[in-house]
Amino acid sequence: xxxxxxxxxxxxxxxxxxxxxxxxxxxxxxxxxxxxxxxxxxxxxxxxxxxxxxxxxxxxxxxxxxxxxxxxxxxxxxxxxxxxxxxxxxxxxxxxxxxxxxxxxxxxxxxxxxxxxxxxxxxxxxxxxxxxxxxxxxxxxxxxxxxxxxxxxxxxxxxxxxxxxxxxxxxxxxxxxxxxxxxxxxxxxxxxxxxxxxxxxxxxxxxxxxxxxxxxxxxxxxxxxxxxxxxxxxxxxxxxxxxxxxxxxxxxxxxxxxxxxxxxxxxxx
Amino acid sequence: xxxxxxxxxxxxxxxxxxxxxxxxxxxxxxxxxxxxxxxxxxxxxxxxxxxxxxxxxxxxxxxxxxxxxxxxxxxxxxxxxxxxxxxxxxxxxxxxxxxxxxxxxxxxxxxxxxxxxxxxxxxxxxxxxxxxxxxxxxxxxxxxxxxxxxxxxxxxxxxxxxxx
Numbered sequence: 148x149x150x151x152x153x154x155x156x157x158x159x160x161x162x163x164x165x166x167x168x169x170x171x172x173x174x175x176x177x178x179x180x181x182x183x184x185x186x187x188x189x190x191x192x193x194x195x196x197x198x199x200x201x202x203x204x205x206x207x208x209x210x211x212x213x214x215x216x217x218x219x220x221x222x223x224x225x226x227x228x229x230x231x232x233x234x235x236x237x238x239x240x241x242x243x244x245x246x247x248x249x250x251x252x253x254x255x256x257x258x259x260x261x262x263x264x265x266x267x268x269x270x271x272x273x274x275x276x277x278x279x280x281x282x283x284x285x286x287x288x289x290x291x292x293x294x295x296x297x298x299x300x301x302x303x304x305x306x307x308x309x310x311x312x313x314x315x316x317x318x319x320x321x322x323x324x325x326x327x328x329x330x331x332x333x334x335x336x337x338x339x340x341x342x343x344x345x346x347x348x349x350x351x352x353x354x355x356x357x358x359x360x361x362x363x364x365x366x367x368x369x370x371x372x373x374x375x376x377x378x379x380x381x382x383x384x385x386x387x388x389x390x391x392x393x394x395x396x397x398x399x400x401x402x403x404x405x406x407x408x409x410x411x412x413x414x415x416x
Numbered sequence: 417x418x419x420x421x422x423x424x425x426x427x428x429x430x431x432x433x434x435x436x437x438x439x440x441x442x443x444x445x446x447x448x449x450x451x452x453x454x455x456x457x458x459x460x461x462x463x464x465x466x467x468x469x470x471x472x473x474x475x476x477x478x479x480x481x482x483x484x485x486x487x488x489x490x491x492x493x494x495x496x497x498x499x500x501x502x503x504x505x506x507x508x509x510x511x512x513x514x515x516x517x518x519x520x521x522x523x524x525x526x527x528x529x530x531x532x533x534x535x536x537x538x539x540x541x542x543x544x545x546x547x548x549x550x551x552x553x554x555x556x557x558x559x560x561x562x563x564x565x566x567x568x569x570x571x572x573x574x575x576x577x578x579x580x
Contacts (some may be wrong), residue, residue, distance in 0.1 A: 171580025179566035181575045185552065295571055298558040313551060315570065317558030322569065327540050328551055340559030362559055399540070405538040 158175040166291075166309070171196050175203040176211070176274065178297030186290030186305070195284045199294065209233055209272045223267055224375035241408040242276065242371070243269050250379035253387065255351035275337055275374030276301055319401050320360040326407050327364075327399050335370025339363050339381040340401075350382050359384040361403050367396035367412070 167189045171182040180203060181311060182196050209232075211217040218236055221227045229237055243256035255408045256272060257265040278296045285292040286303065293312050295301035302312045308343055311332045315325030319340050340362030363385075367375040388398035388410040398410040556570045566572050 168578050170575045172575050172579060174563050177563065179569075179571070181561055181571060182553075183575075183578055231429050293555055293578045294559075295555050297562070298556070298571070300557050302555070315551075315553040315556045317556055317570070319559060322558065322565075325553065325556065325570070328553070329557075336555075336557045338557045338559050364557060409538055409540055412537075 168214065171200070173200050173203075175200065175296070176207045176277070177213070178274075180297075181295040182285075182297075183293050183352075184285075184288075184290050185292070185309070186288075189290060192288055192290060195288055198284040201279045202284065203296075204404045205275055206235065206273070206281070208278040209235055210239065210269065210277070212270055219267075219269070239269050239276065240267075243267075243272055245274060246375045246379075250375065250383075252351055253379035255376050257351070260279055269320040271378050272371065272375055275301075275335065275370040275372075277311060279335065279370045287410070299335070299370060299374055300331070301335045302331045302333070304332045316364050316365075316399055316401075317362075320405060326401060327409065329364075329366050329397065331397070334366065334368045335373040336364060336366045337370060337377040339374075339375035360407075361401045363388075363401075364399040365391060365396050366399075367394075372396070 161409060165187060166185050168183065168185050168193075169189050170184075173182075180200070180201055183360045184192055184196070194323065206213065207217075209218045212219060214220065218227060218232045222229070222232055222298070229240065237402065238265040243254075246254045247256070254271065256267055256269040258268045259264050274296055278294050278299065278301045282292065282294045282301045282303075285294075289305050289311055291302075291304045291306070291312070293300055298317070300312075300314060302314075304311055311330035311355065314329045314331050314336050315335075316327045316338065318324040340360070360381060363377050363381040365373040365380065367373045367376070372395065376391045376394075376398075380391055380398060380400070385400045385408075388400055391398050392410045392412050395410050395412045400410075401407045444546075553574070555574065558569075
């Protein structure tokens with residue numbers, strides 16, 4: 148005797164086993180970039196993947212805080228006005244202002260300089276935004292894809308019959324372990340924390356390193372905003388997870404004592 | 417209704433708190449009134465078959481476990497268990513002894529009173545970490561990984577499998 152559930156399970160199993168998978172790896176913006184494709188046929192997809200990687204390198208040349216000839220550095224130094232820059236610069240400046248406003252200042256691209264004054268460092272937003280932007284080249288191929296840039300992931304499943312991508316959330320205390328799983332069909336997962344690069348997130352309100360939680364993961368419709376909101380919750384503290392959930396994002400907070408909790412998005416009725 | 421699908425083997429000992437992740441189009445959470453209580457036991461790893469005991473409910477029907485039979489699927493509501501955060505109840509679907517779906521149908525609120533799931537933080541129990549560790553994972557999200565840290569990362573291992 149078979150039930151509807153049996154049949155559905157059998158179909159999912161058959162679909163998964165019939166799918167071809169391929170991955171590409173590249174270092175961009177000083178971080179590992181992985182592109183994964185999954186679909187019945189992956190032939191002819193190389194060009195789109197190459198376009199993603201090319202776009203990431205192009206955006207790095209504009210926004211790199213390390214390359215002295217980047218538009219960002221020249222804009223920062225006053226050698227370029229916003230009008231002289233690529234249109235992407237205006238977009239990023241606007242998005243950073245919006246992010247600061249929406250998070251009550253918990254996300255802020257302006258960084259204090261040691262000698263006083265502020266510098267504009269949008270890298271906390273650029274990474275997720277660049278991946279969202281570059282991965283557009285993968286839409287329309289009819290295949291499932293995800294792009295993982297240094298631990299932040301944008302993903303899409305092209306066919307409703309195919310399963311969601313299963314994303315493991317790394318345990319900040321032990322990078323060889325995952326502490327939770329999220330399913331992602333369309334959108335982004337971003338994790339902010341101190342496990343990989345030390346205390347690189349600072350609290351704009353105090354000017355000191357933010358160290359409330361061990362890590363904050365945000366899952367939602369776009370990687371750009373998942374990334375901004377993960378930073379904001381990390382800086383503000385776990386109580387901000389509730390506000391982010393109100394906006395339709397899922398939050399996973401891992402505390403320094405190893406406790407972890409999940410806040411599901413509130414969906415408007 | 418879509419539910420989280422944890423493809424892969426896992427050991428379930430007592431209650432596992434696993435939350436459904438709602439997709440952007442739908443809530444994944446469904447109330448199962450009057451669900452029956454049962455236990456699931458099994459040793460697991462890889463494709464080892466686990467034993468499922470319990471009264472089924474929901475859409476699934478338990479079928480006798482036979483070798484080389486089509487997949488047998490049961491939906492089982494676990495017992496309502498008191499934790500320090502309140503009462504927690506989970507419904508799981510087991511296919512051929514492997515956990516394929518898990519949905520929390522009751523979680524505590526901040527006052528320890530039962531309520532349907534809303535935007536409340538619920539604890540991720542140790543058991544979920546264990547389940548996650550055994551599940552099929554496509555990608556890993558973590559605090560910014562540098563190129564040097566990447567080499568030994570779980571994501572690198574996943575990439576390796578697909579690189580040509």
